[in-house]
Amino acid sequence: DAGVTQSPTHLIKTRGQQVTLRCSPKSGHDTVSWYQQALGQGPQFIFQYYEEEERQRGNFPDRFSGHQFPNYSSELNVNALLLGDSALYLCASSHGLAFSNEQFFGPGTRLTVL
């Protein structure tokens, strides 16, 4: 079992560009959540996908969008990048939407915006 995988591991972009980050959930999981972790801070919830629909969303602007595919993998898209978008982006997967379901985190994609 490969666990949660994310690609790429590192990415450098310039202000105004667009970026797409990818996540494959742990085998057997169908729910994917995305978090942004700025340097020295705790992760902040961006949104969650289940059955190819966005189910919950944190306090992030519309520049952040996502998608979930039929195989449960997911993409996070960020448009019009700002310097403040530089962070570690974490993907977490779980099975279903129950409160008690453990979320397994991937190693993250480190995005640097210059």
Added chain:
Amino acid sequence: GEDVEQSLFLSVREGDSSVINCTYTDSSSTYLYWYKQEPGAGLQLLTYIFSNMDMKQDQRLTVLLNKKDKHLSLRIADTQTGDSAIYFCAEGAGNMLTFGGGTRLMVKP
């Protein structure tokens, strides 16, 4: 809104106990969690406690919950150098987790 706070840093000697504290504000939280993050790695779930429990023990880990004061603690017994990491508490309502800023635990040999 929700807010989860932790102290920034804790230093202990190998073999001692470590106690990491956390306060939260959302009384509707169903579960409270402790995660561990090592350099360059994602988050690893250590343990969690349901909001109607006071205590949970799992090997070297003991979680205490004071729901009245909205205070959560994680005690690590016989702390080892491999326990050096950043520890995050998080509260959950639904599948959305709200994390604290993390406590960096340094274990000295």
